[in-house]
Amino acid sequence: MKYVYLLQHSYEYEYKGEIFDEIKxxxxxxxxxxxxxxxxxxxxxxxxxxxPLECFHIDKFEVDNISSWDEGFLKWEDAY
Known part of the structure; x- marks a missing residue:
């Protein structure tokens, strides 16, 4: 099996009383x-x-492996 490693930087911030995720x-x-x-x-x-250093995330993915979205997804507004 072949794997790849996805590197992201993410953190939460507040703007006008709302919490947002910033992901790069x-x-x-x-x-x-x-x-x-x-x-x-x-x-x-x-x-x-x-x-902080903890804002960096490395995720391991198997190449040519289907993700867990095979049943679709809900829109945010449909979840409530």
Whole structure:
């Protein structure tokens, strides 16, 4: 099996009393180690350095594997 590693940076922020998620996809890497090297670089860049290291997330995905969305999804307004 072949895997890839998705590196993202995410955090919550408040604007006018509402909470929002800010998510940035940084890249997809062949190894977890490659993704970790990029975290080391980005952690010192403007904006990124203003947030804790825990805002970086590495997720492992199997190549050519269907995600868990095979039954569709609900729109936010339909959930309530």
């Amino acid at each position: 996809i940084i890249g997809v890497f062949a190894t977890k180690e490659n993704a970790e090297k990029v975290i080391d670089k980005y952690n010192s860049l403007p904006g990124f350095k203003d947030h």
